[in-house]
Amino acid sequence: MSPKSFLLDDALARYLVEHCEPLDDVQRDLIAATAELGAVAGMQIAPEQGAFMTLLTRLVGVRRAVEVGTFTGYSALCIARGLVPGGRLLCCDVHEGWTAIARRAWARAGLDDRIELRLAPAIETLRALPVDEAIDLAFIDADKQSYGAYYEELVVRLRPGGLLLADNVLWGGAVVDPTATDADVRAIREFNDRVTADPRVEAVLLPVADGLTVARKR
Numbered sequence: 001m002s003p004k005s006f007l008l009d010d011a012l013a014r015y016l017v018e019h020c021e022p023l024d025d026v027q028r029d030l031i032a033a034t035a036e037l038g039a040v041a042g043m044q045i046a047p048e049q050g051a052f053m054t055l056l057t058r059l060v061g062v063r064r065a066v067e068v069g070t071f072t073g074y075s076a077l078c079i080a081r082g083l084v085p086g087g088r089l090l091c092c093d094v095h096e097g098w099t100a101i102a103r104r105a106w107a108r109a110g111l112d113d114r115i116e117l118r119l120a121p122a123i124e125t126l127r128a129l130p131v132d133e134a135i136d137l138a139f140i141d142a143d144k145q146s147y148g149a150y151y152e153e154l155v156v157r158l159r160p161g162g163l164l165l166a167d168n169v170l171w172g173g174a175v176v177d178p179t180a181t182d183a184d185v186r187a188i189r190e191f192n193d194r195v196t197a198d199p200r201v202e203a204v205l206l207p208v209a210d211g212l213t214v215a216r217k218r
Contacts, residue, residue: 005046005209006172013046020051027077030105034072037098043071045141045167046209050078053139053165056214057082060163062136065089066129068122068150069142069167073102079139080111089115092122092142122146126153133159141167144184147191155200158217164201166191170211 005013017023023031027047034041045053057065057079063086065079070093080089093099099117106112118125122142138154140147147166154164171188174180195203195215203215
């Protein structure tokens with residue numbers, strides 16, 4: 001079973017996926033290859049989230065996208081498939097092994113010419129990007145304690161009307177558990193409060209997978 005919304009049981013999750021855009025062989029094989037990694041496979045986004053992100057990318061007409069946290073490449077695959085002709089996706093990650101799986105999947109899907117992978121600390125990559133409001137869509141799915149820093153670097157680079165997506169913003173429900181006080185859940189709560197209070201964006205937090213924020217720059 002691929003990763004799913006923590007709010008859904010297996011039967012409902014399967015039904016939901018069966019009524020989204022069908023998975024192709026590349027997606028199914030990438031889910032299987034990621035599952036072989038063991039417990040870390042839970043970091044892969046759910047299929048329904050991937051379908052939603054492809055649709056959002058197409059709706060916005062994304063030409064330039066940035067992803068922070070690529071893992072084995074499923075989310076990048078979904079974003080890249082939604083890009084307009086000539087569109088590009090910049091992926092930021094630090095793990096050579098996991099992203100090697102991603103590269104193989106992208107090549108097999110015929111998308112490797114749309115994706116640039118930079119293996120370096122993401123905050124360094126983001127700070128090196130020009131501040132010209134040229135990004136149409138950004139996706140954050142990396143170390144939770146750096147979400148705030150990534151957000152600040154990306155939101156100033158989004159064009160008006162551009163979207164910023166952030167994953168894991170419900171953190172398995174721990175965001176509302178008063179006994180959950182570890183650094184990651186505190187960082188997620190602070191991030192959620194930051195986005196809600198930011199006048200530069202209008203945002204909605206959706207119960208998709210582990211919680212997905214969709215913020216639109218005004």
